[in-house]
Amino acid sequence: MGSTLTTELTLGVGADARCAHCGLEATAGDARTVDGATYCCAGCETAASIIRQSGLSGGFYALPERRSSRVAPSGRSYAEFDHEAFHAAHVKALPDGLREVQFYLEGVHCASCVWLVERVPLIVPGAVRAELDVTRAVARLAWDPTAVSLSALARALDQLGYPPHAFRGHRADEARKAEERAMLTRIGVAGAIAGNVMTIALALYSGIFSGMEREFERYFRWLSWILVTPALFWPGRTFFTSAWQALKNKRLHMDVPIALALALGYVQGAVNTLRDGGPIYFDAVGTLIFLLLVGRYLQHRAQRSAADSAALLGALSPATARVVDGEHVKEVPSEAVLPGMTLDVRPGDTLAADGTVVRGTSSLDLALLTGESRPVRVGEGEKVFAGTVNLSSPLRVHVEEAGITSRLGRLLRDVEDGSRERPPVVLLADRIAGYFIAVVLVLAAITATLWWQRDMYFAIDSAIALLVVTCPCALAIATPLAFTVAVGRAAGRGILVKGAHSLETLTGRGTIFLDKTGTLTEGRMELEAFDGPAELRSAILGLERHSRHPVAAAFAQAWADVEPRDVVEYEETLGGGLRGRVDGRELIVGRPEWVLARSARVAERLQGASPLDARLTPVLIAVDGEVVARAGFGDPLRSTAKGMIGELQAHGWEVRLLSGDAPQVVRAVASALGIPAEQAEGAASPERKREAIAAARAQGTVVMVGDGVNDAAAIAAATVGIAVRGGAEASMAAADVYLAKRGVASLGELFAGARRTTSVIQRNMAVALGYNAISVAMAMMGILDPLFAAVLMPLGSVTVILATWRATTFPKEAL
Incomplete structure (x- = not known):
């Protein structure tokens, strides 16, 4: 970046001094004054120096908004950003040999952030372009790899106070954006054309009643034809493409009658325009x-799936891992971790791959993967x-195993496969729609045949009228509209529903599997x-405050009003417990077998005490070799759990417990909730949960309620999967329903x-079918012409809309 432009450095400043870069008070011990300017920390000093050297001081410091957080360069080298695996996953090649990457930046929040980040090309030789989306804190950067490395670019951002992170899921994000841009473009073109054609049609319809000169009528007809042609062959092409694919696959899709009606309307309108008589259907x-x-x-937009396996894997696994290379440890992207490598896993790290412990002993939190609520001790030779x-x-x-071949990767692949499965109710709806379309096409052909001898144009008009008036709009929206309204009202109650089939399925009977940890x-x-x-x-x-174990946190929470004492000779044994001296006495707290092995006796009071509840984790406390106290920890x-389960059972559902926690704990919880012991299974791995759901689904309807990654595959495999608040992203993505309230309070x-909602759907279907039956009869009898059909066609949809809007599905009151 160049030499630092500092000529004077003074540590220690007045109490009223403020940082010349970020504006915060500069009263801390690391505040300093450089060239007459006061800075709150070395980070602000470094950032200000870079800005001055780059000639950006006038613009940056003139901004009305200034950064309110302290700049704190992380000191990272970002060498992993230069790894070929990182480039394969996150870097895009551009023309002229340039490269592009997207970073998530820490500390972005105001206009000055945008201004400064987008000036990076002026600071870093080789950087070509920088764009910052301040709402998402995502920066898009282009650079010349022959002039500067990506790690150097990342270090420059870090020095400015915006530590960069790989933006995972950018490829899927870009693909979705491109697809949606194309759809919106087609909608915009079609809307503009439709507006103009409808304006012309209004003039033509007015001329029917008040009269219009033939030259103007002919002009409006031709103008309508010219305008509607690009709408049919560009935005409307999607219907013809879909219909053609359906016919190639020997299936009837709802786009078939739509494409046929559009084609016949366009052709007949063109014919009538050429012969200068009869209705045109261009509007x-x-x-x-x-x-x-x-x-x-x-x-x-409603059906876009969040269960992208790569995005899920990125959300649940670490971005980088520490790989042992000889005597050194280097940080690499998690995508670069391969079988045969050795990982250095420090306390607080999330494991990036499956493997075997070759050195060390520790406790692992498996709750995210298996649902086990207690930390599990692992040592050399054990699988992680x-x-x-x-x-x-x-x-x-x-x-x-690493990446998609790891246990986590396979689990998330199961989630994706389960998310793609179409439930039986959707397949049934497709079959019904196919029969409906076939009947409409047959009836249109019969109508044209019956009237052909009388008048060819009348026969065509009647057939088009039948296709237009029975356009499956009302039938198509009968179910999704009721679902949309219900979903909106359910969302106001904290119930987020992804698919209409879920609501219909929940009206029946079947089996409900409930996860324990985090759900019930x-x-x-908790103590x-x-x-x-x-x-x-x-x-x-006093002893427990030195430990990071969940038991220590539970003690602290339960006794928040108690003042801890000082401890000396503190010692922690992994998988065992804690030992220390308090007021000259030896204190031991830990697992029963570990404490008993270090104690000479047990207090008489405890020898005759009744055992703790089976669902509690026991901890013993010994003082000077005598066990004098015990504690029980549980989840x-x-x-609301017991009342909710009783309500479900009263409605005919069979409730089962399926958990990864210890079997004795699961049985005790089931007993407390009124669930028979034979319907409670513990120590269930994610794979076992999925197998149990699949087996039960072969017998009937299955609902799975859970909240963890270990539940995600089971949720995806169920007829209806329900995720509760607090769960992992994978379970939410796999679920059909997400409950914003914790637990199962809103299940009822x-x-x-x-x-x-199902009652509303059934009523809507009856209205739509009844409306279509009457319309078909009118068209076949020849008393419905295409013009009247075009006016009558939306009435069925309007009827369904009004009936749905007035229906009560979920209470309107917000949470």
Whole structure:
């Protein structure tokens, strides 16, 4: 970046001084004054120096908005950004040999951030372009790889106070944006054309009643034809393409009658324009194209799946991993981790791959992957898996499976496969739609044949009238409209529904599988029982405050009003417990077998005490070799769980418990909730959960309710998957329904709303079919011409819309 332009450095400033770069108070010990300017920290000094050297001071410091957070360069080298695996996953090649990348930047929040980031090409030789989306804090940068490395570009951003991170999912994000831009472009063109053609049609319809000179009528007809032609052959082409693909595959799709009606309307309108007589249908054709494209776009937005396996893997696995290379440890992108490597996994790290521990002993948090609520101790020779978190001590792990071949990768692939499966109710609806379309086409042919001998043009007009008036708009929106209204009202109650089939399925009977951890329970360790002297609490807190174990956090939460004592000779044994000296006495807290092995006796009071609840994790406390107290830790049940399960059982559902937690804990929870022991299964791996759901689904309807990654594949495999608040992104993406309230409190409301929504759908279908039956009869009898059909066609949709809007599915009151 050049030499630092500092000639004077003074540490220690006045209490009223403010940073010349960020504007914060510069009263901390690391504040300094350089060339007469005061800075709150070395980061602000560095950023200001870069800005001055680049000649950007006048523009940056003249901005009305200034950064309110301290600049803190991380000191990272970002060498992993130069790795070929990182480039393969995140870098895009541009013409002229340039490269492009997207970064998520920390610390972005105002206009000055945008201004400064977009001046990076002036600061870094070789940087060509920088654009910042301040709402998402995502920067798009282009650079010349022959002039500057990506790591150098990243370091420059870091020095300016915006540490960069790889923006995962950018490829899918760009593809979705490109697709949506194309759809919106088609809608815009179709809408503009439809508006103009409808304006011309209004003039023609007015001329029917008030009279119009033939020259003007002929002019308007030809102008309508010219305008509607590009709408049919560009935006409308999607319907013809879809219809042709359906016919090639020997299937009847709803686009078949739509394409046929559009084609016949266009052709007959052209013929009538050429012969200068009869109705033209260009206004109906243009309007239909526009409205159908709008409906398709809204459907696309609603059905866009969040279960992209790459994005999920990126969200659940770390961006980088530490690889042991000889005597050194280097940081590489997680995509570059391959079997045979050795990983250095430090406390707090998430494992990036599956493998075997070759050095060290630690405790792992498996809750995200398996649902196990208790930390699990691992040592040399034991298997560990990607997605789990190292809690306490460094580990060296020999990599055996990585990326999509890891256990986490396979699980997320199962999620994606399950998300693609079309439920039976959707397949049934497709078959019904196919029969409906076939009947409409046959009836249109019969109508044309019956009237052909009388008048060829009348026969064509009657057939077109039948196709237009029975355009499956009303039938097509009967279900999705009721679903859309219900979804909107359900969202106001904190119930997010992805598919209409979910609401219909929940009105029936079947089997409901419930996860335990985080669904029926609070998902956190809590002190539920303590049997010992009250004065011992402060000593226990003094010992536990040195540990990061969940038991220590539970003690601290339960006794927040107790002042901890000072501890000396502190020692922690992984998988065992803690030892220290408090007020000259030895204190031991830990697992029962570990504490008993270090104690000479057990207090008489505890020897005759009744055992703790089976669902609690026991901890013993010994003082000077005598066990004097015990504690029980559990994952407390949610207050609404038992009542909700009783309600589900009353409606005919068979409720089962399926959890990755210990079998004895699961059985105890099932007993407390009124679930038979034979319907409660513990120690269920994610693969076992999916197998259980698949087996039950072969027998009937299955609903899976869960919140963790370990539930994601099971949720995707169920007839209806329900994710509850607090769950991992994978389970939410795989689910058909997401409950914003924690636990299962809103399940009853979901089931009741589903029953009401299904009733509305059935009524809408009856109205749409009845309307179409009457319209078909009128068209076949020859009393419905295309003009009247074009006017009558939307009435069925309007009727369905009004009936749906007035229906009560979910209460309107917000949460």
